[in-house]
Amino acid sequence: MKKFNGVMIGGCMVATLLSSAVYAGVCSKDIKVLAQPRASLTLLEERKAEFEALAGVSFNIDFLNENDRRAKSRAEASTTGRYQVYYIDEANVALFAENEWIVPLTDYYPQAYDFADFDPGRIKVGSYGGKLYFAPIQGGGDFLYYRKDLLAAAGITPPTTLVELKKAVAALHDPANGVYGIALRGGRGSGANVWRWMTYFKGFGGQWFDGDTPVFNSAAAVKATETYLELFKYSPPGTSTGSWTEVTEAFNSGLVAMIIESSPLAGMTEDSKLSKVAGKVGYTIPPSPLTGGGYGHGLAIGAKANQTEQARECAGLFIAWATSKEQEMARLEAGVFGDLNRSSVFDSPEFSAKYNSEIASALQDTAKVTSINYWPNPDWPDLGDRWGIILEELITGSRSDIPEALDELEDYAIKLIARRR
């Protein structure tokens, strides 16, 4: 490993010296980035000197949690637009691109940084209208995470269908002994409870719109909601208004037998400093017919703060450096599994040495069942968040009529489309 580190550092130094001559003069002022906390971005801040040597300027990242980052970046980009680089996610690419708050990335991403190396699924969710807008920081699909020890003790094999999942969840649920069958996201948000609910909705054949006509108010949506509510009976306390944090903390604390969650969790689960269940977890694809929730978060070039071509090239250079293979190898070395996006890194011997073959094969398998479950439209965050609140009401029991809830969402969608016209 020491030899690997030496080669890495030496390679980076040579590459930096050569490339700093190439990119000298591209940047004239420090770069401001609006982002949400990610281990890879913290790592970038520790390696700031590398970018300063490359571009002759520095960068500052303002961090806000996911919901606040979404709210602030929309308000900021639509008004003052002071950030050269925005951290955006698959759910708001359409909104940002449609309003020209960001510019297409490929023209400004230096060829030397090999954009084609990114996993194709990540590139797909960062595109809108045939143009590519962000370079991925993280992304992926879903895994079914299961406690090998608990399933073995109960004589249960990892479920491959939803029917099997329901049976296994009921059998493993034993709160008196501190084990809950499953943990689900109940808290509001297009990227929270709706994100997980959509895998059932799409799995049952649901669709969002036919052109401008909403078609989601269907048997598939009713069945998805009923199934989600049924499984919620086995979810730990606190998850009915919780999201990723509450669900993953419950699982990594050893309180949950199985969860279906985004693939980056595997890195945290196998880190014994963060997880009590490291080494006890198995990984496989979500049970049929559930689809995996394809997602991606990445860095995009702001339009207002980068009025000139030179400014856009500078922002593009920062994004290229921040998402380069060298940075991803550094993340791999630091154990930041969730923020790996390049095929060459997944295929590297260092990756195989660091993560078990089960994770690697689950990553390959889950790509086959991963799909885009959300409505790729500028109005998606609005519609998704509205459904998030209604779904939270159903989960927490302040309403119970599912068809009435879907009717309300349909009315809202019709008004949303009318406003857009």
Place this chain on the structure above:
Amino acid sequence: MKFKNNLPVVFLTPPMILLAVLAFVPTIAALVISFQNKELGRTGTQFIGFDNYLDLFSDRRFANAMQVSLEWEAITVIGTMLLAVLVAVLLFETTRGRTRALLCTLLIIPVLLPRVTAAFVWKFMFNPLLGIINYPIRELTGAPIEFLSGLQTALISVAVVDIWQWGLFFGVILLKLLETLPKEPFEAAKLDRVKTWELYAYVAIPMLSAPIISLTFIKMVESLRSFDLIYVMTRGGPGIVTETLDMYAFSQGFVESGRISYASAMAVLMLLATIITFTIIFKWVRKWQNV
């Protein structure tokens, strides 16, 4: 002499202009925007008359937010004043000298904490799996209480934090006011062998009615600005159970929809409701004091 007469005008004009700019410009801007269809993420803004206001009256979340705001005001104001009186009387009866001074200092600490910090600390304490409040409950009953996710408990739980911050602080203020009261009425009442609660209910508290009313007004205004506490602890949930008007307006303006005009219409209605309510209460109190 003329210079002397003009002096108040000279001193008052700059702050009045500043106040006018700070208070009226945003208010007028909100009023104008509320008659438009301005949205973040949509180009082209038109005047649409009272459409936003009419939409509000058929919006179930707006009606719910009105009700939650009223409940929030009632719970936090009454809770704060009751706790304040209780703390003041308890300290006045049971402590003296340095002990009292030390306790007063400790009781002021909660209000000095930034609201967001207090909200995060309490949110963690209420956590059903890891929170300290739930630990004994879980040990005794075998199941935790989901304070912030429960339909019946969420609003009260958030209100507890607000009352904890302000009730203890107001308690110290009332204690200092009790210390300033003349001793004679207390001695006279004791000669008549009144019980302790009667002494405070019929002698001390009525003597402090004016500052208590002022503190109540301060708390009423303060409770209107509950956004940060609710945003951190519940985000208006579960569902819309703790969604107050300011929370819903922010949510519509910046979190969910970017509907700035719709949010402005809510803000204007909230402003009007506050002005009318406070004017009525203020007049009612003045009338009551003059009787």
